[in-house]
Amino acid sequence: MDSGSVDEAMRRAIALAARGLGTASPNPVVGCVLLDPDGEVVGEGFHAYAGGPHAEIVALAQAGRRARGGTAVVTLEPCDHTGRTGPCSRALIVAGIARVVVAVPDPDPVAAGGAATLRAAGVRVEFGVRAAEAEAGNVTWLTSVRRGWPYVVWKFAATLDGRSAAVDGTSMWITSEEARADVHALRGTVDAVIAGVGTVLADDPRLTVRNLRDGTLAIRQPLRVVVDSLGRTPAGARVRDGAAGTWIATAAQVGAGPDGRVDLPELLAELHRRGVRAALLEGGPSLAGAFLSAGLVDRVVGYVAPRLLGAGPTALADAGVTTIADAIDLEITDVTQIGPDLRITALPRKREG
Numbered sequence: 001m002d003s004g005s006v007d008e009a010m011r012r013a014i015a016l017a018a019r020g021l022g023t024a025s026p027n028p029v030v031g032c033v034l035l036d037p038d039g040e041v042v043g044e045g046f047h048a049y050a051g052g053p054h055a056e057i058v059a060l061a062q063a064g065r066r067a068r069g070g071t072a073v074v075t076l077e078p079c080d081h082t083g084r085t086g087p088c089s090r091a092l093i094v095a096g097i098a099r100v101v102v103a104v105p106d107p108d109p110v111a112a113g114g115a116a117t118l119r120a121a122g123v124r125v126e127f128g129v130r131a132a133e134a135e136a137g138n139v140t141w142l143t144s145v146r147r148g149w150p151y152v153v154w155k156f157a158a159t160l161d162g163r164s165a166a167v168d169g170t171s172m173w174i175t176s177e178e179a180r181a182d183v184h185a186l187r188g189t190v191d192a193v194i195a196g197v198g199t200v201l202a203d204d205p206r207l208t209v210r211n212l213r214d215g216t217l218a219i220r221q222p223l224r225v226v227v228d229s230l231g232r233t234p235a236g237a238r239v240r241d242g243a244a245g246t247w248i249a250t251a252a253q254v255g256a257g258p259d260g261r262v263d264l265p266e267l268l269a270e271l272h273r274r275g276v277r278a279a280l281l282e283g284g285p286s287l288a289g290a291f292l293s294a295g296l297v298d299r300v301v302g303y304v305a306p307r308l309l310g311a312g313p314t315a316l317a318d319a320g321v322t323t324i325a326d327a328i329d330l331e332i333t334d335v336t337q338i339g340p341d342l343r344i345t346a347l348p349r350k351r352e353g
C-alpha cells in the first residue's frame with residue numbers, strides 16, 4: 001500500500017474527528033479510517049459523544065471481515081482501558097488489523113498504552129502522520145489533559161474603539177444579530193461558560209446556547225459558572241433559571257486568592273475535575289483582566305463592531321500591564337467578517353520567564 005493512501009486516509013480521519021467537536025467532550029475528538037490490504041477504504045468512524053462507541057469501533061463495525069489484514073488510520077492513539085466502552089486496542093487485535101497508523105499519542109495516563117498492547121500482539125504501529133493537523137483539531141482536549149485545567153477562550157464584543165458599553169451603561173447590542181448567533185455557536189463547542197458576578201448583576205444574562213429567533217434551547221448546554229466571591233448572585237438571576245446547569249463559584253467553595261477573591265487557578269482545576277475541557281470566558285472586563293494577568297487565557301475571540309463610542313467602559317480592565325513593554329502580545333490566527341462585524345481570533349504569545 002502506498003504512503004499516499006495512508007496520508008489521504010489520515011486527512012479524512014481528521015475531518016471525521018471534527019464532527020465530534022462540542023459533543024465528544026470530556027472525551028477527545030477522534031476519527032478513524034480503515035483500509036483493506038489493497039488500500040481501499042472499508043470503514044470510517046468518529047467519536048460522537050462520551051459514552052458512545054469510539055471511532056475505531058464504529059469503523060470496525062462498518063468494515064466487518066474486510067478489516068482483516070488491513071490498516072487502521074487513527075487521529076489519536078487507540079485507548080487501552082475499559083471505561084464506559086471496551087479498549088480499542090483489543091478490538092483492533094481481535095479484528096485482525098495488521099498495522100495502525102496514529103497521528104498523536106494519547107497523553108491521558110488512564111487511556112494510554114494502546115500502542116504497546118498492539119505491538120505486543122504483533123501489530124505494526126507508526127506515529128506522526130499529519131500530527132500537527134490532528135493536534136490542531138484536538139487542541140482544547142490535548143491541552144487540558146496535558147496540564148490538568150481547561151482550555152480557556154476569552155470572548156468579548158467591542159466597538160472599533162474598544163468600548164464595551166456607552167457612558168450611560170447601555171450595551172445591548174454592540175454587535176449584530178449575526179455576531180450574536182456566532183457566539184451561541186461558539187458556546188455550543190465548550191463545556192462551561194464563565195462570567196463574573198459583575199456581569200450577572202449588570203446584564204442578567206442567560207448564558208445558554210439557544211436559537212436567537214425563537215429562543216429554542218440547544219440539547220447540550222454548557223455548565224454556567226458565575227465567579228462570585230461572596231455569593232452575591234440574586235436568587236432570581238436568569239443564570240439560576242434551570243435551563244442549564246449552574247455553578248455559583250464562591251471563594252468559600254473554591255478558595256480565595258491573595259486579594260480575597262475566587263482563586264482562579266483553583267477554579268479551573270475544579271472545573272477540570274468536573275469534566276470541563278474547554279471553557280468560554282464571557283466577561284466582563286474585570287474578570288477577563290484577572291484571567292489574562294494570570295496567564296490563564298489560551299485564545300482570544302473578539303467581535304468588533306464598526307461603531308465608535310468615544311467614552312464608556314472598555315472591553316478589558318486592568319490586566320496587570322503598566323508599561324508598553326509588558327503588553328500582552330497576540331498572534332492573529334483568523335479574521336472573519338460576520339454580518340457587519342469582524343471576528344478576530346488570536347493566541348496570546350508565550351511570555352518569557
Ligand SMILES: NC(=O)c1ccc[n+]([C@@H]2O[C@H](COP(=O)([O-])OP(=O)(O)OC[C@H]3O[C@@H](n4cnc5c(N)ncnc54)[C@H](OP(=O)(O)O)[C@@H]3O)[C@@H](O)[C@H]2O)c1
Binds near residue numbers: 155198229264282
Ligand atoms: N463587551 C463584552 O464583551 C462584555 C462581556 C461581559 C460583560 N460586559 C460588561 O461588563 C460590565 C460588568 O463588568 P465587571 O468587570 O463588573 O464584570 P465581571 O468581570 O463579569 O465581574 C467582576 C466581578 O467578578 C468577581 N470576581 C470573583 N473572583 C474574581 C477574581 N479572581 N478576579 C476578578 N474578579 C473576580 C468580582 O466580584 P466579587 O469580588 O464580589 O466576587 C468582580 O467584581 C457590564 O456592564 C457588562 O455589560 C461586557
